[in-house]
Amino acid sequence: MRGFLTSSNGAPSIAVSSIGVTCAAALALPLSAPPAAAAPARPSGAAAAVRSSGAAVPARPSEAGASVRSSEAGVPGGTRSLPLVPLSRVRVLGTAPEQGLYRGDGEHFSLVGVVWNDPDTELHGRVQVRTRSARTGKWSGWQDVETHNADHGADPGTAERDARRVRGATAPLWVGESDGVDLRVRAAGRGARDGRTAEPQRPEPPLPSGLRLELVDPGAEAAPGGAPAQAPRTGPRSEAERAASAANTDLARFGALEIPALGKRATERELARLAGPVRAKPYIGPRPRIVTRRGWGADESLRQSGFVYTKKLKAAFVHHTASGNKYSCSQAPSVIRSIYRYHVASMGWRDIGYNFLVDKCGTIYEGRAGGVAKAVLGAHTLGFNNNSMGIAVIGSFGGTKPSGAAVKAVARLIAWKLGLSGADPRAKTYLTSGGGNLYPKGKKVRLNVISGHRDGFATECPGKRLYAKLGTARSSAARYQGR
Missing domain, CATH: 3.40.80.10 (Peptidoglycan recognition protein-like)
Known part of the structure; x- marks a missing residue:
């Protein structure tokens, strides 16, 4: 054929x-958890709604927040894309080595992931998330999100792989029906903040640019x-x-x-x-x-x-x-x-x-x-x-x-x-x-x-x-x- x-x-x-495409390899790096009550700063800027009508319309990295909703009648669901914010004032090659996001405003989702601008850039570090159950209101413990690091995607030189909309990404993590999220991403390095030092040591290499949290709502059964x-x-x-x-x-x-x-x-x-x-x-x-x-x-x-x-x-x-x-x-x-x-x-x-x-x-x-x-x-x-x-x-x-x-x-x-x-x-x-x-x-x-x-x-x-x-x-x- x-x-x-x-x-x-x-x-x-x-x-x-x-x-080409998929699967994931986890990087097991030690990471000390901040106090459960601590919440990273929320991103500033109004969220912009973007509706798709045929081809997928991913949110642009420059947007403060974007929602992509289904246009098929009777098939609800959507994706909320939110930029991460620095969790410290430290910068490495212009990028904060610790980034995250806290959302407790009732946004409903069941799967999370992190994406970034360049699909050829690897994320060397650790991604962790905890979520609040929409049914019980209780927060989960911290969970690791596996990083793909370029082991997936369309083959080099193909139209799908070279499309401008393609991004780097972690594996998706199923968290069940949730309405709150707390995410943190830390670059890999020879040292990490442990509560005794004011700042983490210089990570190598820095985190990818354009990190965004994706909150996916699968919608109801069709x-x-x-x-x-x-x-x-x-x-x-x-x-x-x-x-x-x-x-x-x-x-x-x-x-x-x-x-x-x-x-x-x-x-x-x-x-x-x-x-x-x-x-x-x-x-x-x-x-x-x-x-x-x-x-x-x-x-x-x-x-x-x-x-x-x-x-x-x-x-x-x-x-x-x-x-x-x-x-x-x-x-x-x-x-x-x-x-x-x-x-x-x-x-x-x-x-x-x-x-x-x-x-x-x-x-x-x-x-x-x-x-x-x-x-x-x-x-x-x-x-x-x-x-x-x-x-x-x-x-x-x-x-x-x-x-x-x-x-x-x-x-x-x-x-x-x-x-x-x-x-x-x-x-x-x-x-x-x-x-x-x-x-x-x-x-x-x-x-x-x-x-x-x-x-x-x-x-x-x-x-x-x-x-x-x-x-x-x-x-x-x-x-x-x-x-």
Whole structure:
């Protein structure tokens, strides 16, 4: 399949190359907590409201505060973008080494993150946040926000990566329904303020410029909980909604909330229908149930119009979202809507970066738009987005073991999806690097068909506990394929 970009009516328009994305590595730096009662100064200036009407409109760094709200009727939610303020008078190369923000004015949100101007600049330091529950009114303890530090994003030299709206960012952190936030960011250095010294020692290097706090409200569920795929509903309204649903009509009815599971024989018949007669024995796993973008409530007005495709899928990269594990399975659609908003409205990507997401209960969700059976070009593994797909397990797995249901779902998804292109989950394959910190651009790299994000880029993703389960995923996926 040739890589191409379609217009909103489905017609191909321009040829494209690769695109890239996600995961996070935490920097564990000692940081003494200020007294709980202490509150950083609030930023001055009136907040400016900005409404989006199609493409994402991230707030400009020069604005004192900006709100990006959904324009899709019936799909509420939004993003509040606020500049950080210095927490001391010290300056290093013109930048305060300690910055933060306190907001206790009742702004509702469920996910937080920090962004900055230059996506090529790394944040060397520690980011911590505490939030006030909108239900109980109690403040949480301080939580670390994982820093991405350039291990994610579209491949170098691509239109998505070079867009002026793209920013550097931390991982998003799911905090649940909240109405107050206290954030602090401290640059890494040889010393830090410990209460005995008047000022921190000189950090090296300084914090990135244009630091902003992103408060993301996922909005309410777009569909009633537990509604079957073919439940009567008003059909997709906008052109973007119709295009996203139409991309899956080779597998399910137009506007379906989910793509139902199929048995192995039915999946093999479907493969023959999609790819033509299969001469050799078809090694493909049974199609798993997949919740569509409409099923989890994607606001299609946020993303860029059209779809971008790569060639034949040869590998799958497994990620974690690094957004924490404090979510219930019923909240997973809200978490995904929040990550989607963060990727698009806050970080400036064309769509959510992952091709698929999996929650702790093993439910599989469609990620980047373009059709779950098609080779959609994602933004998940910087340098290796061409000819691959990205699957993110929702959560953080550096020290937490992933659920058996999640690992099984990853294996079932890969057995089906890579089976469409004839890939053996136990095998190795060659991918050409688009540029990164492990392999230079143009180098052909031999990788496992099922790899972790860290195999293509120097990062902690997908966390050591999930990475340790990839062997199980390989053997299980091969078994599902009948190998």
